[in-house]
Amino acid sequence: MVARTSRIKLSTGKIFWREAGDDRLPVVIFLHGSWYDSTQWENSIGILSKNFHCLAIDLLGFGNSTAIQTPNSIEMEVDCLHEFLTALKLRPVYLVGHSLGAWIAVSYTLKYPDLVRGVVAISPEGFSWADWKQYNQLTKWLLTYPWLLSLWLNGLKVIVSVSDGAYSLTKSQAYWNYFNKFPTTCKLIFQRSSKEIRRELVADRLSQFRSPLLVLQRDSELGSIVKQSQLYAQAVRNSEYKSIKNIDSTSSQKISIQIAIEIQEFLNRIQARVEREEMELW
Numbered sequence: 563m564v565a566r567t568s569r570i571k572l573s574t575g576k577i578f579w580r581e582a583g584d585d586r587l588p589v590v591i592f593l594h595g596s597w598y599d600s601t602q603w604e605n606s607i608g609i610l611s612k613n614f615h616c617l618a619i620d621l622l623g624f625g626n627s628t629a630i631q632t633p634n635s636i637e638m639e640v641d642c643l644h645e646f647l648t649a650l651k652l653r654p655v656y657l658v659g660h661s662l663g664a665w666i667a668v669s670y671t672l673k674y675p676d677l678v679r680g681v682v683a684i685s686p687e688g689f690s691w692a693d694w695k696q697y698n699q700l701t702k703w704l705l706t707y708p709w710l711l712s713l714w715l716n717g718l719k720v721i722v723s724v725s726d727g728a729y730s731l732t733k734s735q736a737y738w739n740y741f742n743k744f745p746t747t748c749k750l751i752f753q754r755s756s757k758e759i760r761r762e763l764v765a766d767r768l769s770q771f772r773s774p775l776l777v778l779q780r781d782s783e784l785g786s787i788v789k790q791s792q793l794y795a796q797a798v799r800n801s802e803y804k805s806i807k808n809i810d811s812t813s814s815q816k817i818s819i820q821i822a823i824e825i826q827e828f829l830n831r832i833q834a835r836v837e838r839e840e841m842e843l844w
Contacts, residue, residue, distance in 0.1 A: 565581060565582040565583070565611070566580075566581050566582075567579065567580050567581070568581060569626070570646065570649060570650070572642060572645045572646060572649065573645060574622055574629060574630055574633075574638065574641070574642050574645070575622055575623075575627065575628050575629035575630050575642075576627060576628045577619055577620065577622065577627045577642070577646050578600070578619070578620045578625060578626035578627045579600060579617050579618060579619040579620065580600050580601075580603070580604070580607065580617070580618045580619075581615075581616065581617045581618075582607045582608070582611035582616050583607075583610070583611035583612070583613075583614055583615040583616045584615060585615050586615070587613065587614050587615040588613075588614050588615065588656065588679075588829075588833055588836075589614070589615045589617065589652050589654075589655040589656065590610060590614045590615070590616050590617070590655065590656045590657075590658060590829065591617050591618075591619065591643075591647070591652070591655050591656070591657050591658070592606065592607070592616065592617065592618035592619070592658045592659075592663075593619065593621060593643075593657065593658065593659035593660070593662075593663030593664070593666055593667050594618070594620070594621065594624065594625075594659075594660060594662075594663050595660035595661035595662055595663055595684075595685075596661045596662040596687070596744070596747045596751065597744055597747060598624075598660070599620045599624050599625030599626070600618040600619055600620045600625060601625075602618075602660065603616075603618040603658075604618075605818040605819060605822060606658075606818060606821065606822040606825065609819065609822040609823070609826060610822060610825065610826050610829075613826070613829075613830065614656070614829065617652075619643075619646065621633075621639055621642075621643075621662075621663065621666070621746070622638070622639055622642040622746070623745070623746030623749075624744070624746055624747075629746070632745055632746055632749050633746050633749065633750065634749055634750070634754065634758075635750070635754075635758065635762065636665060636666060636669050636688065636750065636762040637669070637762065639666045639750075640666060640669050640670045640673060643666065643670055644670065644673075644674060647677070653677045654676070654677050654678060654679045655677065655678060655679065656678070656679050656680050656681070656682075656829055656832070657670065657671065657678055657680075657681045657682070658681075658682040658684075658825055659681070659682070659683055659684065659686070660684040660685060661684070661685050661686065661687050662687055662688075662747065662750065662751075664683035664684055664685070664686035664687065664688075665686055665687045665688035665764070667681050667682075667683060668681060668683060668686065668688070668764055668768075668771070668775075668794075669688070669762065669764060671771065671772075671773050672764065672767055672768075672770060672771060675770075675771075675772045675773060678773045679773065679774075679832055679833075679836060680773050680774040680775070680776070680828070680829060680832040681773055681774070681775050681776070682775075682776045682778065682824075682825050682828060682829075683775065683776070683777050683778070683791075683794060684777075684778045684779070684821065685778075685779055685780065685783060685787055685791055686777065686790065686791060686794050687751075687790070688762065688763055688764055689763060689764060689765050689790045689793055689794055689797075690763055690765040690793070691756075691759075691760055691763060765793070765797065768794070768797035768798050769797065769799075771797075771798045771799075771800075772800070773800070774800050774801070774802075774828075774832055775794075775795070775798045775800065775801040775802070776801070776802045776803075776804065776824070776825070776828040777791050777792075777794050777795040777801060777802070777803045777804070778791075778804050778806060778821055778824055778825075779791035779792075779803070779804070779805055779806065780805075780806045781805045781806065781807055788805075791803070802828070804824055806820055806821060806824070
């Protein structure tokens with residue numbers, strides 16, 4: 563359930579967001595994953611908007627948010643998020659992020675610790691260089707040298723012509739078309755130098771992370787992804803780690819509802835503590 567949608571013009575482009583809940587309630591900002599946009603959070607917003615003012619944004623360069631230039635760093639996404647929250651006078655907030663969105667949420671909290679009450683990171687990216695190597699080197703080469711793509715697909719066509727491999731070709735072309743839909747993801751993950759990426763990884767900085775952190779991880783993910791999530795939780799003193807049992811892998815709606823319930827319980831605990839502290843001040 564999304565009550566309304568809006569856009570705002572910022573120095574780096576126009577940001578689009580979906581919003582639900584009373585604007586007098588505590589604010590939760592939802593940051594989508596690498597291959598998604600704000601529609602990823604529609605089910606979650608429907609659940610949490612009863613107790614929170616929920617805003618799910620299309621990150622700069624994704625979905626309906628347009629960038630003056632393709633974002634080339636996590637820092638640029640963090641600065642855009644800060645300009646957005648400042649323009650709407652939203653602070654302090656809770657941040658909920660998935661994969662790339664979680665990396666941005668954690669990076670934002672490290673830069674602006676007093677503006678974030680708590681963070682939920684779902685299958686977070688951007689921990690350390692060792693984990694970063696999980697990404698496909700072939701994809702990096704194809705995106706860096708597009709002419710290799712033509713050779714690759716032409717080679718597959720030859721294979722298909724002498725074998726029963728039509729599915730392989732269709733799958734590979736769909737794979738490439740999928741990447742073309744997300745140029746900002748390709749830029750941030752596959753088309754930057756190792757030096758640029760290393761500079762923005764968070765492993766060496768998480769000892770400074772002060773906000774409460776909940777790390778959620780589906781147990782059906784690749785082992786390397788599960789390990790990265792566990793390392794995130796281990797590196798932050800005030801953190802929790804929860805594994806989401808993927809009993810029925812075909813029911814993404816059930817999984818999203820389960821994740822929304824975990825988010826709500828975590829935020830409710832933090833908000834209850836915040837309200838107690840405010841009462842004590844009075």
